Amino acid sequence: MKILVTGANGFLGKNLIAELRNQEFNNIFSFDLDTPDEDLDRFCKEADFVFHLAGINRPEVTEEFMEGNYGFTSVLLNLLKKHKNKCPIMISSSIQASLDNPYGKSKRAGEKLLEEYYIEVDTPVYIYRFSNLYGKWSRPNYNTVVATFCYNIARGEEVIVNDSDVEIELCYIDDVVKELVNCLKGNPTKDNGFYHVPEVDKVTVGTLKSLIEGFKSSRDTLTVPKLDNRLEKNLYSTYLSFLPEEDFSYKLKMNVDDRGSFTEFLKTNDRGQVSINISKAGITKGNHWHHTKNEKFLVVSGTGVIRFRKIDTEEVIEYFVSGDKLEVVDIPVGYTHNIENLGDSDMVTVMWVNEPFDANSPDTYFMEV
Structure with missing residues (x-):
């Protein structure tokens, strides 16, 4: 099975490709910004399944939202149509697609392209609206507040919270990858017209900050988090992935x-x-x-x-x-x-x-x- 993954070098792409290889899906077409256009053309001709994960989160100018989240999706679908390739396609969207902001509008525009493609081509289309994703290999000050908090707190840098009571919805990368592999195997999770990851957690920004600060101080207190709590367990794993390499070890008394x-x-x-x-x-x-x-x-x-x-x-x-x-x-x-x-x-x-x-x-x- 030949699998095309766009955004292959991104947070989600890296984690997905690693697990696909773990499960012996070895014929993977990896596409990212530095991939030649002719390779993308060939990938779209030969692919048996497409994970479209490429997108723009934090552009330098607002116009790049639509260009990255809508424009490239259009290019991808046109190449598939050019080669009459009716393989299933999954697209990474966001819960913000229902909001009236530049990022949300660009994500909704990408969704509409897929909806129209489904009607025109009559092939399986999976639109996933993700919450705030977090986990290893995410980028601080880009992917998620979790990455930013983990990176800064692990290095003793200041973390500023404007409103501790704001609640956010988090989704762990391993749960996302598990769902996408299920989708590939024909068993996706769908609700209210969109596909989604069943495992999500809600937490206030203030509680999130306190939890991660507790992970840092645990080397002094010798305590470990409540590992029967899914959010704490996954956050702790994420925090450890952000430790500076010179700080992997710590001394005991x-x-x-x-x-x-x-x-x-x-x-x-x-x-x-x-x-x-x-x-x-x-x-x-x-x-x-x-x-x-x-x-x-x-x-x-x-x-x-x-x-x-x-x-x-x-x-x-x-x-x-x-x-x-x-x-x-x-x-x-x-x-x-x-x-x-x-x-x-x-x-x-x-x-x-x-x-x-x-x-x-x-x-x-x-x-x-």
């Missing part, structure tokens, strides 16, 4: 003493905390118990033993652990416990606890095993 070290790694309000514990040879750590706090220990390097004793009994239970055979050990409440390094080198343990540490309510009571 290691609490070091002569026994080894203890380092907090990740925290959540609802899923607990993950830490890394390093014990030197012969060292025993722990000897405490909890009322409600529960933990999971996973030794990933070295060898050791985890011992338990129910606080009102004398019996000691032992679990021998090793990085050579990964095994999670649950630490139940009401049992005093410790972990001893039995090897000659450092023992590394990944520790999960069901709640972030609270110095005002540690729920930790010393008692020898």
Whole structure:
């Protein structure tokens, strides 16, 4: 199947082409501003499906809206008609096509061309009215406010919001690409005369700014966003794609003493905390118990033993652990416990606890095993 993608180097085009190749659609005709006209002519002759994504978002002069969003669409359709190619065509429009502004008018004009083309040629036409798209490979100060916020906040630059209460509708790029692939395969989503992406989220500009600022500060607080919330999950992925390459890593605070070290790694309000514990040879750590706090220990390097004793009994239970055979050990409440390094080198343990540490309510009571 030969697929023509206009606007191939743009935000949506890059993401769509990457996924088409993932799904082994390898015969892709990529068209953008620097593609020779004769190539476009050949593409329109041979294409079996057209994704028309090319358009103008932020021109230098208003007239470029109509030229880019209407004029090129006309050129494309005329080439298809020239070669009597009745392949299906999808066009990228906008929810602003219903608004009385230069951009919206140009998008509506492009839609009308497709509607007339459908009547004249009698071939499948898919007009998609997209919300504000966001995701990796978008351009700050061009594609979406999300890209601008992510780019500036990741670099510590100022973000100005004129009205925090303004609500915007956002649509994640992966959901858009999934819908377009469904369209290619003959299963598009249609509503009120236009095709659309079912997954959209609404958020105020002020909340959007606060969320992205929280992503930046999460390196200090060690918290991660609520990943069961679709918008937060997708925004966080988008934010990370805007990190400067020299800032991909960040240091953690290691609490070091002569026994080894203890380092907090990740925290959540609802899923607990993950830490890394390093014990030197012969060292025993722990000897405490909890009322409600529960933990999971996973030794990933070295060898050791985890011992338990129910606080009102004398019996000691032992679990021998090793990085050579990964095994999670649950630490139940009401049992005093410790972990001893039995090897000659450092023992590394990944520790999960069901709640972030609270110095005002540690729920930790010393008692020898």
